[in-house]
Amino acid sequence: MAIEMKNTKSLELSIKMQIIKEFGYELNPKSVIMDFGCGSGKMVKELCELGYKAFGCGTRFINEENVDLEAMMKQGIIRTIDLKHYKLPFDDSSFDFIFSHSVFEHVQNFPETISEIARILKPEGYCLHFFPSRLRPIEPHVYVPFSSTIQSRVWMRLWTILGVRNEWTETLKPKKAAEWFYNYLKAETNYLTKKQLLIQFEKQFKDVIFCEKLLLKYSPVRGKYLYSLSKILPFIPNIYSTFQTRAIFTRLPDKNLNPA
Numbered sequence: 001m002a003i004e005m006k007n008t009k010s011l012e013l014s015i016k017m018q019i020i021k022e023f024g025y026e027l028n029p030k031s032v033i034m035d036f037g038c039g040s041g042k043m044v045k046e047l048c049e050l051g052y053k054a055f056g057c058g059t060r061f062i063n064e065e066n067v068d069l070e071a072m073m074k075q076g077i078i079r080t081i082d083l084k085h086y087k088l089p090f091d092d093s094s095f096d097f098i099f100s101h102s103v104f105e106h107v108q109n110f111p112e113t114i115s116e117i118a119r120i121l122k123p124e125g126y127c128l129h130f131f132p133s134r135l136r137p138i139e140p141h142v143y144v145p146f147s148s149t150i151q152s153r154v155w156m157r158l159w160t161i162l163g164v165r166n167e168w169t170e171t172l173k174p175k176k177a178a179e180w181f182y183n184y185l186k187a188e189t190n191y192l193t194k195k196q197l198l199i200q201f202e203k204q205f206k207d208v209i210f211c212e213k214l215l216l217k218y219s220p221v222r223g224k225y226l227y228s229l230s231k232i233l234p235f236i237p238n239i240y241s242t243f244q245t246r247a248i249f250t251r252l253p254d255k256n257l258n259p260a
């Protein structure tokens with residue numbers, strides 16, 4: 001018996017559940033789920049409270065109110081990825097569903113990461129990943145326009161002189177803020193094109209589907225408006241995918257999937 005989606009606390013989790021349902025899947029109390037790059041562990045905590053067997057992993061973690069990250073790590077619910085010998089800290093064929101949110105734009109080792117995700121999925125396992133597009137006008141970490149593609153010190157300096165800062169550079173002068181932005185983008189981000197993403201995911205998954213239309217369908221008001229408009233202007237989800245957010249559904253076995 002599936003757990004009702006109305007019981008979810010977060011909009012983000014509800015959207016994911018709605019999308020996988022479009023592909024013919026629905027989570028149930030026996031589902032084993034993993035939040036890849038789980039941050040504070042908030043969504044893992046929520047899934048556990050809903051009765052799922054949920055886990056998370058990541059390389060860095062953040063503290064958040066009402067989330068006992070330390071306790072979940074001691075229990076093995078949340079685990080640290082060893083970057084030196086890259087391997088996700090779970091056994092083969094462990095998970096029914098793996099998801100991530102704003103993680104893949106940071107992945108530096110796509111082949112190893114995707115291979116590991118495929119390894120720990122069960123034979124009928126599936127994934128859903130959301131992350132910012134390469135051509136998003138405002139890069140979501142440093143807030144410098146088009147800096148996912150224009151990564152030069154001169155470009156960073158121009159925008160820091162104009163006052164652009166993020167939460168880690170608020171007190172820095174333009175030159176130092178520009179250098180921080182430049183180093184962060186070079187070391188911490190890796191924006192691939194749609195074609196490059198498809199190539200990387202298809203190495204491990206037979207089904208790789210860009211599903212931004214479904215993301216719009218179940219998003220708040222603006223997204224739903226764009227989804228409705230896409231029935232008249234069918235290119236809208238492609239524009240959204242190119243300039244805003246990527247949504248990728250993958251599944252291990254070969255199957256013809258045609259969601260509404």
